[in-house]
Amino acid sequence: MKYVDEFRDGELARLLAATIAAEVQPGRTYHLMEFCGGHTHAIFRYGLPDLLPANIRLIHGAGCPVCVLPIARLDMAMALAKHPDVILCTYGDMLRVPGSGRTSLLKIRAEGNDVRMVYSPADCIRIAQQNPDKQVVFFAIGFETTTPPTAVVIEQASRLQLPNLSVFCNHVLTPAAMHGILDTRSSGEAVRIDGFIGPAYVSTVIGSDPYEPFPAQYGTPVVIAGFEPLDVLQAVLMLVRQLNDGRCEVENEFTRAVTHSGNHKAKAVVEQVFELRDTFEWRGLGFMPNSALQIREQYRALDAEYRFAGLLQQHADQLSRLPQDNKACECPQVLRGLKNPRDCKLFDNPCTPDNPLGSCMVSSEGACAAYYQYGRVK
Ligand code: SF4
Numbered sequence: 001m002k003y004v005d006e007f008r009d010g011e012l013a014r015l016l017a018a019t020i021a022a023e024v025q026p027g028r029t030y031h032l033m034e035f036c037g038g039h040t041h042a043i044f045r046y047g048l049p050d051l052l053p054a055n056i057r058l059i060h061g062a063g064c065p066v067c068v069l070p071i072a073r074l075d076m077a078m079a080l081a082k083h084p085d086v087i088l089c090t091y092g093d094m095l096r097v098p099g100s101g102r103t104s105l106l107k108i109r110a111e112g113n114d115v116r117m118v119y120s121p122a123d124c125i126r127i128a129q130q131n132p133d134k135q136v137v138f139f140a141i142g143f144e145t146t147t148p149p150t151a152v153v154i155e156q157a158s159r160l161q162l163p164n165l166s167v168f169c170n171h172v173l174t175p176a177a178m179h180g181i182l183d184t185r186s187s188g189e190a191v192r193i194d195g196f197i198g199p200a201y202v203s204t205v206i207g208s209d210p211y212e213p214f215p216a217q218y219g220t221p222v223v224i225a226g227f228e229p230l231d232v233l234q235a236v237l238m239l240v241r242q243l244n245d246g247r248c249e250v251e252n253e254f255t256r257a258v259t260h261s262g263n264h265k266a267k268a269v270v271e272q273v274f275e276l277r278d279t280f281e282w283r284g285l286g287f288m289p290n291s292a293l294q295i296r297e298q299y300r301a302l303d304a305e306y307r308f309a310g311l312l313q314q315h316a317d318q319l320s321r322l323p324q325d326n327k328a329c330e331c332p333q334v335l336r337g338l339k340n341p342r343d344c345k346l347f348d349n350p351c352t353p354d355n356p357l358g359s360c361m362v363s364s365e366g367a368c369a370a371y372y373q374y375g376r377v378k
Contacts, residue, residue: 003256007228008046016233017051023240029055031192032239033337035178036199037064037365038227044374046229056236059191059337060370062177062284063199065142066093066363067335070281073170074099077139078108079315080168080308087114087131089124090139093363096356098326121153121167128157128165137304138167145201147171147293148266151273154295154302168304169295171274174202175210176291177282181336182218184285191337195239197232198224200254207262208252215248226254273299283359284335329358334367341371348372 024030034040040060043049049058062068078099081088088105095106095117109115114134118124121138128136140150150167157165184190198211203224211222221242225235235253242249252258273296280292295303305312328346333339341347341360351357353369360366364373 004228007226007230009230013046013051013229013233016230016237020056020233020237020240021053023237023244024053024055025244026055029057030240030243031057031059031194032197032236033059033061033181033191033193033195034197034225034232035061035063035174036197036202037067037363037367037370038200039063039197039225039232040367040370041364042227042229042232044370046232047374048229048232051233052236056240059193060334060367061196061337062181062282062335063143063174063202064335064360064363064365064367065146065172066097067331067359067366068172068177068282068284069094069097069141069170069359070283071099072281074105076312076315077168078103078105079312080137080139080304081105081108081113081115083135083308083311085135087116087127087134087136088139089116089118089121089127089136091119091141092117094139094141097359097362098356102326121149122156124153124165125156125160125162128162132164134164135307136165137308138165139170140167141170143172143174143199143202144205144270147270147274148205148263151269154273154299155269157302158299166302166304166307167295169274169293171293172280172282173291173293174199174206175213176288177285178211178214180282180285180288180291182214182220184336193220193337194243195220196222197235197239198222198250200225200227200231200257203252203254203258203262205263205266208250208258208260209262211250215250219248221248221250223251224254224258226257272296282335284332326357331358331360331368334360341368341375344368 105115124138214220223235223238225231274293275296276290277292277294279287279289281287330339330344356362360368
């Protein structure tokens with residue numbers, strides 16, 4: 001398959017790995033964070049750590065949308081799902097994430113509530129049209145890649161004047177999270193990051209331009225990379241060369257899909273429907289300013305946080321008294337790159353993809369799930 005097989009060539013991978021091994025400087029360790037969970041998955045699926053020299057340290061970042069959603073927001077979605085008039089729709093991975101009181105949307109569905117998995121937010125329009133006596137709520141999550149489809153649905157629902165569809169918006173922004181991770185350097189609890197392997201799909205939407213502050217403000221280079229194994233190895237080589245040369249730039253390895261300014265159509269519809277939130281909580285990173293989106297006032301009639309404000313307020317006190325994360329779960333530290341999934345004493349026993357105790361074990365993009373699936377043999 002074009003653009004896939006040629007980027008999975010084993011012989012080329014070995015050649016690239018040998019070039020990296022020849023160019024790394026002895027006595028120097030290169031701490032490279034792959035922000036995106038898709039990269040984490042590719043790194044383990046193709047066994048890249050085994051190909052790389054020991055002084056390349058790959059650190060897994062916070063780029064898994066399911067993993068970074070805080071329990072409070074998941075609890076709000078569960079409160080909505082329990083309303084007898086509501087059909088709550090969301091992506092499959094969200095159904096299994098444990099919330100307060102160790103419950104999940106899947107368990108709530110088993111209790112008789114109408115919770116549905118959708119592949120696309122566009123499905124919600126059809127469900128709303130087929131169920132005029134119900135309130136359909138789309139529990140929207142994700143980074144810049146999944147935001148444009150949500151924006152299109154809000155715009156369509158507005159044009160159709162659908163009275164029974166609303167969106168519970170939890171869309172978050174990648175560059176803001178990267179700022180958040182680098183800003184923790186001043187807290188004394190920060191992981192060392194010499195360079196970022198920049199996200200693939202997110203960058204097809206936003207382009208390479210939003211990463212320019214990282215070399216300028218933090219002295220941290222970024223190389224945007226595709227999701228195939230050769231993409232990741234090439235990005236590692238490009239970062240090693242920048243660090244060896246004393247250069248600090250944004251470079252684009254994924255030129256077959258990412259441009260400087262991104263996808264103008266997608267960015268325009270997002271701009272039309274959404275605006276920045278003042279602040280938003282991220283699991284592991286805490287509250288970060290301007291790190292998430294909310295629905296603009298013009299589309300407020302479709303905003304579930306306004307439509308169900310009374311219900312959410314009513315549940316807020318009750319939810320805050322429930323037990324939160326499993327105390328031994330290290331997801332916050334894993335998401336900040338401070339710990340490896342194997343450092344968590346719950347990893348593999350009892351926390352597994354069939355019995356996830358933390359968000360990082362739920363989605364295939366979560367670091368714990370990637371370690372479980374491909375990295376349990378030491
Ligand atoms: Fe959390 Fe499970 Fe990962 Fe431990 S192994 S950090 S409990 S998700």
